[in-house]
Amino acid sequence: MKSSNPSIETNETLAYTSLRISNDHDRLNSLYTCLMQEIDGGPPHAAQNCFFRLRDMLNGHFDVEDRIHFSVVRRFRPGFGSLIEALSKEHSDFRADMEKIQRLLSENDLKESKRLLMRFADRFLLHECTEEALIADLDKTF
Numbered sequence: 594m595k596s597s598n599p600s601i602e603t604n605e606t607l608a609y610t611s612l613r614i615s616n617d618h619d620r621l622n623s624l625y626t627c628l629m630q631e632i633d634g635g636p637p638h639a640a641q642n643c644f645f646r647l648r649d650m651l652n653g654h655f656d657v658e659d660r661i662h663f664s665v666v667r668r669f670r671p672g673f674g675s676l677i678e679a680l681s682k683e684h685s686d687f688r689a690d691m692e693k694i695q696r697l698l699s700e701n702d703l704k705e706s707k708r709l710l711m712r713f714a715d716r717f718l719l720h721e722c723t724e725e726a727l728i729a730d731l732d733k734t735f
């Protein structure tokens with residue numbers, strides 16, 4: 594998809610927010626790996642602490658995407674509007690899931706929290722893949 598009036602500023606803004614999002618995805622994946630290790634073998638408080646870090650980072654990441662990255666894409670590449678709406682809706686679902694997982698961890702229900710976390714991770718991986726595919730598509734328009 595080519596913009597009808599691409600500008601250097603637009604391309605730089607899209608490139609910057611895309612890079613920020615991709616870097617966040619790498620950090621989130623590392624934190625998730627750490628969390629699963631703690632749930633499997635670490636003390637419960639370590640799993641909780643790891644989850645808190647992941648939750649805080651995810652909330653910040655979703656905010657950056659919703660408020661900055663998605664806004665920029667919507668503004669400069671309106672053809673991706675429906676995809677952006679779907680991704681934003683998934684953020685709401687992920688936020689609700691994180692509240693459930695947090696409650697389970699605070700009740701020390703490691704088995705159920707792990708089950709929900711793994712389901713969460715599968716869905717989040719698809720979400721990330723969709724966002725990375727979007728970034729690759731945007732990259733073709735820079």
Ligand SMILES: [Fe+2]
Nearest residue numbers: 658680720724
């Ligand atoms: Fe996202």
Ligand SMILES: [Fe+2]
Nearest residue numbers: 614658721724
């Ligand atoms: Fe993301």
